[in-house]
Amino acid sequence: MMPELGKYAGTVLSAYGASIVLLVVLVAASWRRARKVKAALAKVENPDG
Amino acid sequence: MSIWEYANPVKFIRTTDKVLPWIAGLAAVALVIGLGWGFFFTPDDYRQGSTVKIIYIHVPSAFLAINAWLMMLVASLIWIVRRHHVSALAARAAAPVGAVMTLIALITGAIWGQPMWGTWWEWDPRLTSFLILFLFYLGYMALWEAIENDDTAADLTSILCLVGSVFALLSRYAVNFWNQGLHQGSSVMRAGAATGDTTERVSNVFAVPLFISIAGFALLFIALVFLRTQTEIRARRMRALLARERQA
Numbered sequence: 001m002m003p004e005l006g007k008y009a010g011t012v013l014s015a016y017g018a019s020i021v022l023l024v025v026l027v028a029a030s031w032r033r034a035r036k037v038k039a040a041l042a043k044v045e046n047p048d049g
Numbered sequence: 050m051s052i053w054e055y056a057n058p059v060k061f062i063r064t065t066d067k068v069l070p071w072i073a074g075l076a077a078v079a080l081v082i083g084l085g086w087g088f089f090f091t092p093d094d095y096r097q098g099s100t101v102k103i104i105y106i107h108v109p110s111a112f113l114a115i116n117a118w119l120m121m122l123v124a125s126l127i128w129i130v131r132r133h134h135v136s137a138l139a140a141r142a143a144a145p146v147g148a149v150m151t152l153i154a155l156i157t158g159a160i161w162g163q164p165m166w167g168t169w170w171e172w173d174p175r176l177t178s179f180l181i182l183f184l185f186y187l188g189y190m191a192l193w194e195a196i197e198n199d200d201t202a203a204d205l206t207s208i209l210c211l212v213g214s215v216f217a218l219l220s221r222y223a224v225n226f227w228n229q230g231l232h233q234g235s236s237v238m239r240a241g242a243a244t245g246d247t248t249e250r251v252s253n254v255f256a257v258p259l260f261i262s263i264a265g266f267a268l269l270f271i272a273l274v275f276l277r278t279q280t281e282i283r284a285r286r287m288r289a290l291l292a293r294e295r296q297a
Binding site for chain 1: 089093099106149153163164273279280284286287294
């Protein structure tokens with residue numbers, strides 16, 4: 001399944017690896033903050049609920 | 050129906066809530082197809098070998114790095130002219146996404162450049178203008194964080210955005226302006242059969258997955274900006290409510 005990357009395997013894999021890590025961190029951080037802020041606002045708007 | 054209706058925070062959240070899962074889903078599908086196709090099923094380039102596969106990340110991220118700033122410019126201008134809070138918050142929401150795209154373009158460019166040019170970095174017009182654009186992103190985000198009053202922060206960051214737009218455009222056209230340095234000129238937009246010129250253009254074998262990958266990155270950007278703008282709207286409302294509580 002893995003393509004034959006030859007002598008540049010490290011180059012290609014490190015480029016993909018670094019990019020995917022950065023994208024995953026960005027998506028996860030955005031998602032986490034969205035949930036956190038939504039819950040905090042609900043608490044402020046409805047402190048008894 | 051007018052586009053300005055979406056300047057209403059409630060309307061914006063309600064509408065984006067409906068479309069967000071679809072855009073995020075389409076982004077995931079396009080990214081899996083574009084990157085998967087590019088990585089697993091395209092041949093090596095006769096000059097660059099397998100490093101050509103980096104194009105499926107490098108070009109879309111660079112494209113988004115510039116266009117995210119241009120989107121912020123439009124949103125900032127709307128804030129300056131019409132004082133719609135949602136537009137200022139959308140610009141704020143887009144900045145970290147644009148910064149990550151610029152960082153990915155810089156990192157993948159350096160990794161790709163090492164075996165092809167023999168160096169990780171060169172003070173080439175395009176590389177340098179991209180680095181300056183990245184610094185503008187960091188400065189823009191820092192300015193938002195540094196100013197407590199939301200409206201003042203929106204005013205000052207909008208001005209910074211206008212200034213930074215010069216570098217966003219420069220990073221796109223630097224190669225054409227100076228016609229020197231290591232980085233090649235644009236060959237992607239010459240891809241496909243639309244042009245009769247076959248020299249130095251990206252072959253269709255590489256171009257089709259590349260365009261799918263660009264679409265995936267663009268959809269991911271839109272999804273993240275919608276999600277983060279919703280968050281900024283809610284955070285702003287929370288700050289306003291807490292301030293009102295403190296005054297009472």
